[in-house]
Amino acid sequence: MEKMRALWLEDCRLRLRDSLPIPEAARGEALIQVLRAGICSTDLELTRGYYPYKGVLGHEFVGVVTTGPPDLEGQRVVGEINAVCGDCPACQHGRPTHCENRTVLGIVNRKGAFAEYLTLPAANLHIVPDNVTNDEAVFTEPLAAALEIQEQIEVTENDKVLVVGDGKLGQLIAQTLAPIAGELLVVGRHERKLERLAKLAIPTQRTLPRAGASSESGAELVVGGDSITSSVFESGGGFDIAVECTGNPSGFEMARRALRPRGTLVMKSTYAGALTLDASSVVVDEITLIGSRCGPFAPALRMLEGHEVGVDGMIDARFPLTDALAAFEQAQRPGTLKVVLDIG
Amino acid sequence: MEKMRALWLEDCRLRLRDSLPIPEAARGEALIQVLRAGICSTDLELTRGYYPYKGVLGHEFVGVVTTGPPDLEGQRVVGEINAVCGDCPACQHGRPTHCENRTVLGIVNRKGAFAEYLTLPAANLHIVPDNVTNDEAVFTEPLAAALEIQEQIEVTENDKVLVVGDGKLGQLIAQTLAPIAGELLVVGRHERKLERLAKLAIPTQRTLPRAGASSESGAELVVGGDSITSSVFESGGGFDIAVECTGNPSGFEMARRALRPRGTLVMKSTYAGALTLDASSVVVDEITLIGSRCGPFAPALRMLEGHEVGVDGMIDARFPLTDALAAFEQAQRPGTLKVVLDIG
Numbered sequence: 001m002e003k004m005r006a007l008w009l010e011d012c013r014l015r016l017r018d019s020l021p022i023p024e025a026a027r028g029e030a031l032i033q034v035l036r037a038g039i040c041s042t043d044l045e046l047t048r049g050y051y052p053y054k055g056v057l058g059h060e061f062v063g064v065v066t067t068g069p070p071d072l073e074g075q076r077v078v079g080e081i082n083a084v085c086g087d088c089p090a091c092q093h094g095r096p097t098h099c100e101n102r103t104v105l106g107i108v109n110r111k112g113a114f115a116e117y118l119t120l121p122a123a124n125l126h127i128v129p130d131n132v133t134n135d136e137a138v139f140t141e142p143l144a145a146a147l148e149i150q151e152q153i154e155v156t157e158n159d160k161v162l163v164v165g166d167g168k169l170g171q172l173i174a175q176t177l178a179p180i181a182g183e184l185l186v187v188g189r190h191e192r193k194l195e196r197l198a199k200l201a202i203p204t205q206r207t208l209p210r211a212g213a214s215s216e217s218g219a220e221l222v223v224g225g226d227s228i229t230s231s232v233f234e235s236g237g238g239f240d241i242a243v244e245c246t247g248n249p250s251g252f253e254m255a256r257r258a259l260r261p262r263g264t265l266v267m268k269s270t271y272a273g274a275l276t277l278d279a280s281s282v283v284v285d286e287i288t289l290i291g292s293r294c295g296p297f298a299p300a301l302r303m304l305e306g307h308e309v310g311v312d313g314m315i316d317a318r319f320p321l322t323d324a325l326a327a328f329e330q331a332q333r334p335g336t337l338k339v340v341l342d343i344g
Numbered sequence: 345m346e347k348m349r350a351l352w353l354e355d356c357r358l359r360l361r362d363s364l365p366i367p368e369a370a371r372g373e374a375l376i377q378v379l380r381a382g383i384c385s386t387d388l389e390l391t392r393g394y395y396p397y398k399g400v401l402g403h404e405f406v407g408v409v410t411t412g413p414p415d416l417e418g419q420r421v422v423g424e425i426n427a428v429c430g431d432c433p434a435c436q437h438g439r440p441t442h443c444e445n446r447t448v449l450g451i452v453n454r455k456g457a458f459a460e461y462l463t464l465p466a467a468n469l470h471i472v473p474d475n476v477t478n479d480e481a482v483f484t485e486p487l488a489a490a491l492e493i494q495e496q497i498e499v500t501e502n503d504k505v506l507v508v509g510d511g512k513l514g515q516l517i518a519q520t521l522a523p524i525a526g527e528l529l530v531v532g533r534h535e536r537k538l539e540r541l542a543k544l545a546i547p548t549q550r551t552l553p554r555a556g557a558s559s560e561s562g563a564e565l566v567v568g569g570d571s572i573t574s575s576v577f578e579s580g581g582g583f584d585i586a587v588e589c590t591g592n593p594s595g596f597e598m599a600r601r602a603l604r605p606r607g608t609l610v611m612k613s614t615y616a617g618a619l620t621l622d623a624s625s626v627v628v629d630e631i632t633l634i635g636s637r638c639g640p641f642a643p644a645l646r647m648l649e650g651h652e653v654g655v656d657g658m659i660d661a662r663f664p665l666t667d668a669l670a671a672f673e674q675a676q677r678p679g680t681l682k683v684v685l686d687i688g
Contacts, residue, residue: 050624089582090605098605098629152630238433252623261434261442270624279596279619280394283611283635285442286496291627 006056006115007324012049014057016324023111023119030068030122032077035344037061037113038138039331041168041247043106045270047328051107058114059106062128062137063344069122078140080124080297081105097294114324114341126297129305136304138340139172139311140297143304146172148295149266150180155241157182162239164255165246166193166204168314168338169268173243174202175309181241187254190335196313207254238263245269249276261285268292314338350400350459351668351685356393358401360668367455367463374412374466376421379688381405381457382482383675385512385591387450389614391672395451402458403450406472406481407688413466422484424468424641425449441638458668458685470641473649480648482684483516483655484641487648490516492639493610494524499585501526508599509589510537510548512658512682513612517587518546519653525585531598534679540657551598582607589613593620605629612636658682 003019025031038060046053059081065072084091084099091099105120106112128137146169155161161181163174166188174186174197186197186204194204238260244252247269255265256278267289282289303309316337319327324341331339347363369375382404390397403425409416428435428443435443449464450456472481490513499505505525507518510532518530518541530541530548538548582604588596591613599609600622611633626633647653660681663671668685675683 095606262439267623267627270627275621275623277619277621279611279635280614282633283614283637286635286637288635289626289633291623291630291632293627293630 004116005321006111007058007321008055009046009057010054012047014047014325014328016322020056020115022117025067025119028121028123029119030065030072030077030125032061032063032068032079032118032120032125033066033344034061034063034113034116034118035076035342036134036138037341037343038142039327039339039341040142042270044328044332045247045272046107048272050270050272053107055106055109056111056113056115056118057106058112058341059104060138060141061113061118062134062140063113063118065125066117068125072122072125072127076128076134076137077125078128078137078297078301079105079118079120079126080144080294081107081120081141082294083110083121083124114321114343116321116343126301129301132301132304135315135340136311137301139309139314139338140300140304141294142169143172143176143309144295144297144300145169145268145293146176146295147299147303148292149173149243149268150176151295152290152292153241153264153266155180159183159240160238161185162187162242162255162258164188164242164244164251164258165269166190166197167245169245170243171197171314171337172309173245173268175200176303177243178202179308185239192335193337200310240264241266243268247271256281256287259285259287262287264288264290266290266292311338315340318342348460349665350455351402351665352399353390353401354398356391358391358669358672360666364400364459366461369411369463372465372467373463374409374416374421374469376405376407376412376423376462376464376469377410377688378405378407378457378460378462379420379686380478380482381685381687382486383671383683383685384486386614388672388676389591389616390451392616394614394616397451399450399453400455400457400459400462401450402456402685403448404482404485405457405462406478406484407457407462409469410461412469416466416469416471420472420478420481421469422472422481422641422645423449423462423464423470424488424638425451425464425485426638427454427465427468458665458687460665460687470645473645476645476648479659479684480655481645483658483682484644484648485638486513487516487520487653488639488641488644489513489612489637490520490639491643491647492636493517493587493612494520495639496634496636497585497608497610499524503527503584504582505529506531506583506586506599506602507589508532508586508595508602509613510534510541511589513589514587515541515658515681516653517589517612519544520647521587522546523652529583536679537681544654584608585610587612591615600625600631603629603631606631608632608634610634610636655682659684662686 002022005018008017083103084096085101088100103110160183163186239258242255243266244255245268317339321343346366348366349362352361427447428440429445432444447454504527507530583602586599587610588599589612661683
């Protein structure tokens with residue numbers, strides 16, 4: 001049996017393994033040679049025990065089909081990460097990403113993309129258009145997650161939208177919402193990341209790191225007490241929609257406070273611990289909170305193909321798979337945008 | 345100046361006062377002689393410091409207009425509790441109950457209904473149809489709050505709905521949702537209250553009081569660990585909609601756990617303290633949480649007029665205003681439904 005190299009997570013510890021068996025494609029599945037893979041905040045959370053996953057990590061990738069249906073063999077593909085049963089109530093009711101029996105690439109019971117090979121159902125794969133580079137294609141999964149917002153709520157030219165967080169996901173969300181929102185503001189604390197958005201003509205506002213706060217997450221935001229931040233809340237009656245993509249309680253609090261009554265808070269990030277909610281204010285102000293996860297790949301690929309969303313300047317570092325541990329160290333440094341693994 | 349009797353709240357203490365000045369109707373307002381008023385859970389929360397209100401308590405009432413526009417004078421009326429400015433962004437955008445400058449009857453800067461007289465803007469008043477008794481009319485405000493759910497989300501014959509809580513609000517919510525939901529289940533812990541719903545052909549399920557839990561709120565629910573409760577979560581793939589009307593973290597947790605992915609949790613009760621939320625599960629399951637407060641009076645009155653909602657058996661005790669302190673003691677006893685004050 002042929003062997004492959006892969007990055008293995010077990011008991012919150014990462015380990016490079018060089019003789020894992022190459023997975024076999026089950027019926028309906030394809031075997032994919034991974035070309036490039038991206039490290040996501042969820043990967044970092046998994047190394048901190050967010051979910052008790054054991055196996056090959058990684059779910060953002062672009063690769064080439066080596067074994068699969070004839071129309072896919074040899075094609076460059078990206079893949080939706082939820083492998084579903086098709087039979088459970090969620091699948092039957094059009095909510096396949098919530099399949100009760102799902103495996104999730106590199107997250108739940110399915111070996112992931114930080115490896116030389118992976119398998120996924122052929123139905124999950126999307127051929128990457130020729131004019132989309134590997135560096136662009138590796139952003140398909142997070143871009144689809146950004147587009148999930150528009151699947152869940154209507155965003156129109158009448159809406160004033162706040163994006164809290166200037167990180168990897170915030171960058172993509174801002175670019176997907178800028179063309180359709182009436183007003184858009186991104187708040188974050190990283191000058192370099194905000195400058196990237198400013199170059200795309202997206203308004204930004206810098207918040208300051210909280211005095212004495214841990215900077216581990218790289219996304220701590222000041223909720224009040226400084227004039228820069230408070231002006232977010234004085235800009236004319238509040239925001240209709242706030243998208244939280246820091247995964248920090250302080251980012252959540254900022255998003256909450258920025259909303260007008262009956263506004264909508266989209267929760268785009270998972271949180272390491274429990275979140276404390278002022279539930280009475282949610283009731284009194286009739287706020288809607290909506291959790292948002294995986295999104296549609298097809299429109300994400302179309303946006304990349306049409307250069308409607310750019311990823312220039314979003315890759316901060318690249319490492320070979322043999323240096324995956326160093327890649328994770330880099331990815332965890334505050335202020336880092338995307339770190340990719342060049343695999344194939 | 346004429347004087348009146350009223351129940352006064354100050355520093356979380358209730359006091360009967362017998363020589364408060366009768367309020368004067370400002371321009372556009374009417375003076376109303378209160379006939380009957382209901383004690384609401386929000387009144388109980390206010391006595392516990394939920395919001396720092398000082399003044400006459402009470403916001404559920406039916407009365408007779410003594411001074412006001414000619415078409416209202418002498419009429420029996422109920423009144424919407426938010427007195428609004430009409431000029432702020434919320435008012436201008438069709439969200440008057442969220443007026444930034446609002447006063448709220450017996451809750452925010454406006455003397456309330458546990459008094460012989462109150463004032464409200466004439467525009468807030470609705471004439472009570474002749475066939476609606478005072479005992480029925482006093483439920484207009486909470487019935488409107490129940491109907492607010494349908495203003496915010498669509499409930500259809502395809503929806504399986506769980507109402508958590510068999511109290512005053514849960515009783516009304518269940519009756520408003522029963523005709524439109526595909527399936528409806530009310531969980532609560534009071535045999536007598538559940539029996540009232542069962543007589544209306546509304547399915548119910550009893551939960552047990554949590555061992556050793558405080559029964560102060562009268563609405564503590566068991567979240568797991570007993571077979572009666574857990575069957576709520578085994579009844580076929582989860583609920584599409586859950587309405588939380590206990591105001592207890594355990595009730596919230598039960599509502600949350602009963603939902604299918606992408607389900608909607610309607611938060612109908614305010615909470616004494618902060619609520620701890622498993623935010624990651626809300627994101628992963630793409631749950632919608634929606635706060636819900638005051639609703640429309642006109643359809644509530646129509647439902648009472650058409651006997652679409654009944655309030656038989658919902659008044660547990662009645663007291664004259666002079667015994668208002670005893671009425672509050674009664675209202676705080678676990679298992680009590682509505683306590684009314686007979687005033688005029």
